[in-house]
Amino acid sequence: MKKLSLLAALLFYTASAGANGIDALKAFIADTRTAKADFSQTVLDKNGTTKQQTSGTMAFSRPGKFRWAYQKPFEQLIVGDGSKIYLYDVDLEQVTIKQLDQALGSSPAALLAGNNEIEKFYVLADAGTHDGLTWLSATPKDKDGSFNQILMGFNQRTLAEMKIRDNFGLTTVLKLSHLERNPKLPASTFKFTPPPGVDVISDSK
Template sequence: MRYLLLLALSLPSFAGGLEQLNNFLEQTKGFTAEFQQTVTQKAGKQQQASGTMAILRPGRFDWLYTKPYEQRVVGDGKQLWIYDPDLNQVTNKQLDRALGDSPAALLAGSNNLDKTYTLADAGKRDGLEWVEATPKNRDTGFERVRIGFKDAQPIAMELADSFGQTTQIRFSKVVRNPKLDAERFHFTPPKGADVVSAD
């Protein structure tokens, strides 16, 4: 009985989403998952997408859409690269403006999220503890971001933009702190691709 009590006391007890977010940031250097994404426009029309993602904190991520079309979004720590194979076009911009282009930018950020976001617990829903992040800089294009956690692991994200559009993301096959090659997060535009700077 004493052993069981000590074991219970040693296990983390997460009171809410904010505590789980802090735990994730403190204990996670890398993160891989598959994702399903649903974008709902203000008029109600929905678009589905899916793919895989990898994060190497701080500031590096590889977000690959495989359906319904291929697109790769890479953050190398300083720059954001968006590659559209169908158009053979690459767009790049400063990483600190990247949230609107990839939700991974928030999860891949530094431990000091409270410098750029107002953070608050957002209650429990669908078996997840939620935290809400409101950008202090309105130039991100997003009104708020919510992340749903279970056992200090991000399971879902919800993003609401300033145009009334919402993006819902669900993660599966999550692996925390896998071995990741840093070269994966370096992007070189393919030969012949048009490169457009969005800054």
């Protein structure tokens, strides 16, 4: 099973030491314009059984630009260039193109690479401290989306873990490493041209 998610999302935040989850998110929005990191992703079913494990790299430049590259065990790529989102499945030789404003909305990627209107799309709440992390819960106001809750766990000044619970009973757990805040990212990071010969599916009229 492949799970290609716009996590964009996605997915690290900066927090002031001792701050609660909401303070952490707001500090991230205020202080972080670009970032990059390695990630590992595990998909769990409703019983907590591992269904899939993947890893790769990600980067973002706010607002609206991000790159989410799955490297193992299969290669997939999600790129947002500020106006469109490209989803490239290497195995299927297929590229799906969506308009950024339609695809972001209340998606997890909007928390990372969107604008500052986070509370327009989410109900935010502190979720306490456990497992050595300070947690924030973000519930999308759009009830028609594919997920129903995002949990973000902070360790001092860095988002250490992110859990995305969807409407199908699956939980995607993201763990970040080698996080770098506000690096200089080349413009090519957020550009994508479909390779020759691949199938292209676009929502553009």
